[in-house]
Amino acid sequence: MYAIETEKLSKSFRGISAVDDLDLHVPEGSIYGFIGENGSGKSTTQKLICGLLVPNAGDIRLCGKHYTDSEIRSRMGVLIESPGCFPNSTVWQNLMMQALNLGIENPKDEVVRVLKVVSMTGASARKFKECSLGMKQRLGVAQALLGRPRLLVLDEPINGLDADGMRIVRETLVNLNSQEGVTIFISSHILGELSKIATHYGILKDGKLIREMPESAMSDECRDFVFVKTNDNPRARLVLSTKYREIEDKDDGLRIYDETESANVAGFLFENGIAVGEISFNRVGLEEYYVRVMSRQGEEASHV
Numbered sequence: 050m051y052a053i054e055t056e057k058l059s060k061s062f063r064g065i066s067a068v069d070d071l072d073l074h075v076p077e078g079s080i081y082g083f084i085g086e087n088g089s090g091k092s093t094t095q096k097l098i099c100g101l102l103v104p105n106a107g108d109i110r111l112c113g114k115h116y117t118d119s120e121i122r123s124r125m126g127v128l129i130e131s132p133g134c135f136p137n138s139t140v141w142q143n144l145m146m147q148a149l150n151l152g153i154e155n156p157k158d159e160v161v162r163v164l165k166v167v168s169m170t171g172a173s174a175r176k177f178k179e180c181s182l183g184m185k186q187r188l189g190v191a192q193a194l195l196g197r198p199r200l201l202v203l204d205e206p207i208n209g210l211d212a213d214g215m216r217i218v219r220e221t222l223v224n225l226n227s228q229e230g231v232t233i234f235i236s237s238h239i240l241g242e243l244s245k246i247a248t249h250y251g252i253l254k255d256g257k258l259i260r261e262m263p264e265s266a267m268s269d270e271c272r273d274f275v276f277v278k279t280n281d282n283p284r285a286r287l288v289l290s291t292k293y294r295e296i297e298d299k300d301d302g303l304r305i306y307d308e309t310e311s312a313n314v315a316g317f318l319f320e321n322g323i324a325v326g327e328i329s330f331n332r333v334g335l336e337e338y339y340v341r342v343m344s345r346q347g348e349e350a351s352h353v
């Protein structure tokens with residue numbers, strides 16, 4: 050079953066298409082990384098799913114039910130753009146107001162719980178306007194967690210966070226997903242961070258979904274390679290081409306995509322009188338995969 054499924058979802062603003070015929074499939078229990086360039090339609094899609102915008106066409110189903118179903122909606126937590134908070138109220142007061150609005154039983158206990166989850170217990174007396182950007186983002190996540198939602202829709206929740214703030218949000222999301230089975234639909238431009246947690250990906254371009262796949266399928270498309278820097282890369286390339294078929298110039302060095310090991314490449318270069326300055330075994334990461342998919346969009350990339 051899909052936690053979120055859209056069928057031919059479309060939205061335009063004053064005749065300009067923002068989301069175009071979108072068929073999205075977010076499996077239950079997944080952490081679905083939703084990526085795309087600025088203006089590709091990620092926020093619009095998330096707003097449509099959360100009922101903050103009305104589609105021009107298409108359908109949205111949440112856990113098999115129409116997205117307007119109130120029971121399903123009550124199991125959703127949302128952070129879209131910046132958290133809606135009162136600047137002169139404290140972190141505690143803002144969360145309490147939200148908990149009361151949501152009609153949560155034992156709101157105090159629930160606020161204590163979510164503050165703990167995002168590691169903000171010590172900041173509960175701080176006014177919202179005095180919070181750092183990182184604290185505000187984490188408060189937004191805490192708001193989204195009120196009432197123990199089964200589905201979280203998060204728009205750029207790690208934007209503006211420092212490394213520690215990112216780690217806290219990342220660990221929070223992974224724990225919610227692995228321990229409580231919460232489905233997380235998350236957009237982010239910080240691909241390195243997203244790749245640490247996502248189980249599925251959807252790539253959006255100009256309002257259209259150009260790729261959708263589980264992380265394992267993306268890993269299969271991302272290839273292993275040996276990266277080597279030498280004292281003479283052009284000669285190293287010539288020498289290596291007598292033994293290896295797929296060699297690429299990249300980052301002041303050479304990549305060898307053939308199935309081999311660093312030690313074999315180093316040994317072969319050494320035998321041929323070429324000094325190796327740096328050698329490592331690597332894999333194409335999400336950022337590079339994304340750049341390549343975007344640049345060859347429309348083509349079927351069998352090897353990325």
Ligand SMILES: Nc1ncnc2c1ncn2[C@@H]1O[C@H](COP(=O)(O)OP(=O)(O)OP(=O)(O)O)[C@@H](O)[C@H]1O
Nearest residue numbers: 062063066067085086087088089090091092093094
């Ligand atoms: N309320 C609106 N009125 C008019 N145009 C809008 C509105 N909201 C979004 N758009 C347009 O729709 C397109 C998609 O915007 P959207 O914010 O969904 O993209 P995005 O992928 O979330 O971008 P970003 O990564 O910069 O947040 C853009 O061209 C944007 O200008």
